[in-house]
Amino acid sequence: MGILGKNEQYVDDMIDIVKHLYQYVPFHEDQLPDKETQPVKVLSGGDYLTFERHKEAQSSKVDGRTPSKRLEGLIPKIEDFHVQAEWQKVIWKHLYSTSSSRDIGTLYAARNALKAHNVSSTPSKDFYASAELLNKFTDAYLVSGALHHFGLKDVNSSPTRNKFEDNPDSKSDVKQYILSEARTFVDNYVMTKVPELTQEQQSLKCKYCEQEFVQPVSLKQHEQFHIQFAEDIQPYSTSTGTVHFTQDKVFNYTHTTLMLCLLRRNHDNAIHMGDGARIVRLYKYFLLFYKVSGCPKYAYATLELLCQTMCLLSERKAYQLTWNRSVNYQGQIDTNHPMDLDIEHDNKSFKNDVTSHRGVITQRIIDRVSRSLDTTDRIVRNYNAISKVHHPSGKHTSKNTEGDVLILVKQFEDLKLYDFIAGRQHSAFPNINGNPLKNLKMTDFKQWIKKCCMKFSKKHYYYPKNQ
Incomplete structure (x- = not known):
């Protein structure tokens, strides 16, 4: 254009x-x-x-x-590429701290162990370096989780529990076995309880224990006590028979890591597969985390996107919005990438070409370069191929990260990340809990959604919806 x-x-x-x-x-x-x-x-x-x-x-x-x-x-x-960058900020907020260099198992300690010095406390400064570190960090946690789930001493040993029982009479299926064990692992260490959005406080009665109060302030403080001691606080008994309640901050960090990193991986895979319905479904989770992670702008934009697909647009246009979210130039499965990333690639090529005109950039040069950009790129690539001139493609290739992942897994071996051990602390994360959504006040969140939906409904460009 x-x-x-x-x-x-x-x-x-x-x-x-x-x-x-x-x-x-x-x-x-x-x-x-x-x-x-x-x-x-x-x-x-x-x-x-x-x-x-x-x-x-x-x-x-x-x-x-x-x-x-x-x-x-x-x-x-x-679009989705900039949402990926914003989701990195959410992960950094909950998992990254420069004071956690000695806390093995944390994201910053993994960054130091792998010498990923191009990764900083602001992931947007180098998106791909931060993404590469997150991929290795996620793989290491999953491998450590597999070692714990199957009772393996190391990656080369044999399982001692949850083993596959090959019974010809029952027609056991390896695929079903793998999916069943994966579901068990996700249920135990990833899934969490989220407050229902439809909950409304009709009276001054606690929704956890049904205790009645006279003042709303007292009720609020009482419910906050229940929220604080809901999931990540486990009881244990002493030798005297006294029951105490305590937390395991390391286990909480593990739970938060799996939750955030697997959501990111699911979103990334949905983009590569061109699965628009899964992308939109994941945005429902992103919306909750944006609200509790200090990302109000993207929370607002995500809510508007969800409203566009559900009520603001016609069914035809909502279908286009859902499924027309990526491009694919290779015609192969798992090779899609976001539209805004494709535009960023075009912008880079344009800047390289327009700056070659001796620093003199006029409107005439801009028009000529912008209209001939794709054609000149094809000519240059064809010339390099015929002349056997090596020229970097500029495409991101998959690297073998097994060595770096095993380095992190080796560090995680003695930490017992997946065991609840009462009283363990993280010096850099003293207040971390297993579910960041516990801090989301559902009543306020519901009121915010109502106000935003009223604003969306007044936008003139959403009507008429019969197109």
Whole structure:
């Protein structure tokens, strides 16, 4: 479409950008004599900044006389690559601390053990380095979990429990056995109890023990006590028979690690497989964690995306929004990548070409490079192939990370990450619990959803929905 000399930080420039995009909307008013004809709605995606500025530009045109003057033909949406980057921030908030270098089993200790010095406390500074560390860290925790679940001493030993019993009479299936054991592991160490969104306090009665109170403040303090001692606090008896309640911060860290890292891996796999329905389903979980992790902007954008698929858009447009979330140039399974990442690749190629014009960048050069970018890239790749010139493809290839994963697994051997041992502490995570969602106040969360849905329903570009 060409590169515009506009800055999306400014309202006037963003309006010009949206108007430029609008010329690609079918049946806009310049194409038909009937000015009242409804344009066919088209989805327009980007990162959070583009998403937010796009909505502001359309809202500023709400008083236009025709649908096209109101820019109703464009529907803003949020893309997946920048959501991946934001999810890394969530993981860093709960698992990363520079004061945990001596706490073996933590993310920062793993970073030091693997000498991943390009990873910092701000994962967005080097997204791929942070992603690579997270992949190794997740694999190490899963391998350690498998060793614990099957009673293995090391990766080369044989299982001592939960072994596969090959019984010809019962027609045992190895696949079903693996899935069953994986489900058991997930139920024991990953799944957690989440408060129901439909819970409402009708009276001053505790929803945990049904004790009645006179003052709402007393009821709130009492329920906070129940939440604090709900799951991650286990009872144990002393020699005198006295029962005490204590926590295991190391076990809590393990539970939080598996929960966050497996959600990330599931989202990444859903993108690679082009499974739009699974991506949208995962956003329901992301929404909860964004609210408790200090990410209000992405929580708001995620909620709007969910509302778009459920009620704001027509069934046809919601289907497009769900399943048109990635691109695939190889035509093979498990090779999809997000649309906004594809745009980032095009931007990189454009910057490389436009800066080769001796530093003189004019609108004429911008137009020429933007329109010939794909063709020149194909010519250069073909020339390099014929001339047998080695040129990096720029694609991310899978590396063998087995050695780094085994280094971390070796460190985890004596920690008993999957055993509950009362009283264990993490010096850098004194307040960590096994479920970050315990801090989510469901009553306030429900009120926030109601307010946001009211705002969404007033956006003029969501109507009519019959397209």
